Amino acid sequence: xxxxxxxxxxxxxxxxxxxxxxxxxxxxxxxxxxxxxxxxxxxxxxxxxxxxxxxxxxxxxxxxxxxxxxxxxxxxxxxxxxxxxxxxxxxxxxxxxxxxxxxxxxxxxxxxxxxxxxxxxxxxxxxxxxxxxxxxxxxxxxxxxxxxxxxxxxxxxxxxxxxxxxxxxxxxxxxxxxxxxxxxxxxxxxxxxxxxxxxxxxxxxxxxxxxxxxxxxxxxxxxxxxxxxxxxxxxxxxxxxxxxxxxxxxxxxxxxxxxxxxxxxxxxxxxxxxxxxxxxxxxxxxxxxxxxxxxxxxxxxxxxxxxxxxxxxxxxxxxxxxxxxxxxxxxxxxxxxxxxxxxxxxxxxxxxxxxxxxxxxxxxxxxxxxxxxxxxxxxxxxxxxxxxxxxxxxxxxxxxxxxxxxxxxxxxxx
Amino acid sequence: xxxxxxxxxxxxxxxxxxxxxxxxxxxxxxxxxxxxxxxxxxxxxxxxxxxxxxxxxxxxxxxxxxxxxxxxxxxxxxxxxxxxxxxxxxxxxxxxxxxxxxxxxxxxxxxxxxxxxxxxxxxxxxxxxxxxxxxxxxxxxxxxxxxxxxxxxxxxxxxxxxxxxxxxxxxxxxxxxxxxxxxxxxxxxxxxxxxxxxxxxxxxxxxxxxxxxxxxxxxxxxxxxxxxxxxxxxxxxxxxxxxxxxxxxxxxxxxxxxxxxxxxxxxxxxxxxxxxxxxxxxxxxxxxxxxxxxxxxxxxxxxxx
Numbered sequence: 239x240x241x242x243x244x245x246x247x248x249x250x251x252x253x254x255x256x257x258x259x260x261x262x263x264x265x266x267x268x269x270x271x272x273x274x275x276x277x278x279x280x281x282x283x284x285x286x287x288x289x290x291x292x293x294x295x296x297x298x299x300x301x302x303x304x305x306x307x308x309x310x311x312x313x314x315x316x317x318x319x320x321x322x323x324x325x326x327x328x329x330x331x332x333x334x335x336x337x338x339x340x341x342x343x344x345x346x347x348x349x350x351x352x353x354x355x356x357x358x359x360x361x362x363x364x365x366x367x368x369x370x371x372x373x374x375x376x377x378x379x380x381x382x383x384x385x386x387x388x389x390x391x392x393x394x395x396x397x398x399x400x401x402x403x404x405x406x407x408x409x410x411x412x413x414x415x416x417x418x419x420x421x422x423x424x425x426x427x428x429x430x431x432x433x434x435x436x437x438x439x440x441x442x443x444x445x446x447x448x449x450x451x452x453x454x455x456x457x458x459x460x461x462x463x464x465x466x467x468x469x470x471x472x473x474x475x476x477x478x479x480x481x482x483x484x485x486x487x488x489x490x491x492x493x494x495x496x497x498x499x500x501x502x503x504x505x506x507x508x509x510x511x512x513x514x515x516x517x518x519x520x521x522x523x524x525x526x527x528x529x530x531x532x533x534x535x536x537x538x539x540x541x542x543x544x545x546x547x548x549x550x551x552x553x554x555x556x557x558x559x560x561x562x563x564x565x566x567x568x569x570x571x572x573x574x575x576x577x578x579x580x581x582x583x584x585x586x587x588x589x590x591x592x593x594x595x596x597x598x599x600x601x602x603x604x605x606x607x608x609x610x611x612x613x614x615x616x617x618x619x620x621x622x623x624x625x626x627x628x629x630x631x632x633x634x635x636x637x638x639x640x641x642x643x644x645x646x647x648x649x650x651x652x
Numbered sequence: 653x654x655x656x657x658x659x660x661x662x663x664x665x666x667x668x669x670x671x672x673x674x675x676x677x678x679x680x681x682x683x684x685x686x687x688x689x690x691x692x693x694x695x696x697x698x699x700x701x702x703x704x705x706x707x708x709x710x711x712x713x714x715x716x717x718x719x720x721x722x723x724x725x726x727x728x729x730x731x732x733x734x735x736x737x738x739x740x741x742x743x744x745x746x747x748x749x750x751x752x753x754x755x756x757x758x759x760x761x762x763x764x765x766x767x768x769x770x771x772x773x774x775x776x777x778x779x780x781x782x783x784x785x786x787x788x789x790x791x792x793x794x795x796x797x798x799x800x801x802x803x804x805x806x807x808x809x810x811x812x813x814x815x816x817x818x819x820x821x822x823x824x825x826x827x828x829x830x831x832x833x834x835x836x837x838x839x840x841x842x843x844x845x846x847x848x849x850x851x852x853x854x855x856x857x858x859x860x861x862x863x864x865x866x867x868x869x870x871x872x873x874x875x876x877x878x879x880x881x882x883x884x885x886x887x888x889x890x891x892x893x894x895x896x897x898x899x900x901x902x903x904x905x906x907x908x909x910x911x912x913x914x915x916x917x918x919x920x921x922x923x924x925x926x927x928x929x930x931x932x933x934x935x936x937x938x939x940x941x942x943x944x945x946x947x948x949x950x951x952x953x954x955x956x957x
Contacts, residue, residue: 287864288864288865288887288888290863295863296860296861299848300848357847358846359844359847359861360845360846360886360888363845366826366828366845367826372699373699373827375824378822378823379824379849380823381847385825438849442823442853443819443855444945596788596854596855597776597778597791597793597810597856598778598787598788598790
């Protein structure tokens with residue numbers, strides 16, 4: 239009975255929290271909802287007409303959707319890059335933001351699964367993957383592995399974060415014997431989702447650009463850049479708009495870790511570029527298409543060099559202590575990291591992997607309007623989920639929203 | 653709810669229960685339990701055409717026949733002819749003969765009910781430079797001269813290579829594509845979810861996706877179809893060459909072999925030592941595409957002259 243009352247209070251309190259906010263909050267929600275609506279309309283068009291409304295064709299059979307999926311699997315690492323120092327080294331300033339990292343991971347996985355869903359030709363048959371009704375080609379298909387690890391990772395993060403927050407809501411600290419093993423498990427799982435997603439491409443001998451063993455380590459390195467980049471910006475926004483306080487040391491520490499990850503990312507890219515250019519086999523063509531263009535087809539070249547420039551800039555800004563401590567250069571570095579990794583890990587991975595195609599043809603892919611709108615809708619949905627979860631989670635962490643209010647105080651304050 | 657019903661059912665099993673009051677409710681409970689169990693069994697039962705027992709498959713194919721007949725306004729036959737024992741199909745193409753006329757491409761489209769709009773073609777003919785040899789980076793699939801063959805060029809038609817070590821079937825997350833015992837790599841169009849992982853995995857660009865709703869003029873439909881081959885497809889699924897499974901399993905040559913005006917295409921049973929295909933492999937200069945990938949195609953290219 240107490241539990242039911244407590245839960246009812248939690249639900250109504252959360253609803254009240256979500257429904258109250260300053261004008262900027264409502265403007266942000268309206269913006270997201272508008273993007274979702276536009277995405278839904280575009281997706282409805284895609285479902286009825288077929289994937290022909292995208293720019294994908296037999297030559298380049300995966301595009302913007304799968305690129306975003308790949309990038310977002312990397313973002314989901316944000317949780318783990320923070321969890322490692324927080325729990326393994328017991329470093330307190332980072333510890334208090336682990337919850338936000340995990341919420342970001344949960345939102346990122348939702349976006350990942352949605353990007354796969356919008357990419358498939360027969361979304362009505364999605365259940366074909368789900369035993370016992372369907373048939374999952376496990377362990378043969380890496381896509382089957384990916385479906386498994388993404389869902390497990392989602393469940394772990396969702397459980398941990400719900401547990402911590404609900405306990406805090408009930409005025410208790412979390413159950414250490416439950417949370418610590420789960421968090422420790424989430425570390426190899428985060429590495430796992432990246433490795434499996436890299437292997438998804440890596441295992442295809444038909445695509446030399448992907449068929450390189452450097453792919454999985456490079457995925458991890460870039461994931462440890464892009465996830466925290468988003469989180470740092472989110473945390474600063476929270477610090478601005480709520481009572482949430484975060485010591486600068488924590489932010490600087492994360493920025494420093496990002497510098498190392500970015501160095502590794504650039505190094506691995508360089509190693510791959512060296513191998514391709516120096517050996518100069520027929521496999522060079524894919525790298526050439528990305529960096530130089532092939533036979534007058536140069537659509538991707540500006541993106542390739544922007545990514546290199548942005549990643550280098552981010553590395554320099556984060557490796558110099560004075561630069562990562564200054565709010566302007568810090569945020570510039572975050573945006574550079576985000577944009578650099580987004581280009582590099584999304585379109586930069588998928589499109590040159592498929593261009594030229596298996597028979598040497600060059601089909602220049604650039605996403606259609608429908609693809610852009612659907613993708614914007616998926617991002618907006620993910621950010622909506624993230625925003626609403628934060629709206630509830632922040633007051634809980636701050637002790638403003640608790641289940642057993644003292645002397646008839648309202649459960650939620652704003 | 654179901655568990656409770658089951659429990660009741662078990663407890664009351666036996667003849668004595670018949671005399672007891674409240675039987676109607678119990679009976680109802682057991683009927684409900686049986687219905688639930690039946691539903692679960694059907695739901696968990698075989699769904700992929702590959703796993704269906706013969707009778708269930710036949711029923712499923714009859715349903716498809718009716719659906720196609722309604723759509724195309726003519727009787728359509730969906731055969732379920734299985735592989736013949738002792739047969740492993742293989743194909744050979746004489747590069748020294750092919751003139752690049754693309755008659756095979758169009759015969760294939762007609763025989764296998766490929767979509768006319770948007771255009772789907774299972775065979776892709778590449779024009780290559782005689783001086784450069786087999787080099788995909790120099791290949792031109794869109795050659796359009798007034799007359800073929802063009803001086804200094806040779807032609808390489810590419811379709812599914814029917815690999816013994818097929819990368820495409822391995823990656824399919826739902827098990828919707830597999831290699832039949834007679835060596836033909838097939839797709840269950842009712843089970844494919846359209847993720848296109850197989851297309852990324854295929855080194856020969858042999859798999860094609862229905863990006864839009866496939867359209868075939870009703871009069872142009874080939875009504876003699878096979879459930880793993882040329883029956884009409886829906887949008888959002890992958891398709892590919894099946895060596896004309898509807899013909900091959902009926903002892904006929906694939907349409908491309910029949911139509912080729914220069915006799916460049918050969919087809920037969922790899923397990924038959926007296927077959928033409930075996931003669932070619934044993935006596936001619938034979939190559940397979942992208943040999944280094946160890947896909948082990950059953951599609952061979954050769955030079956007869």
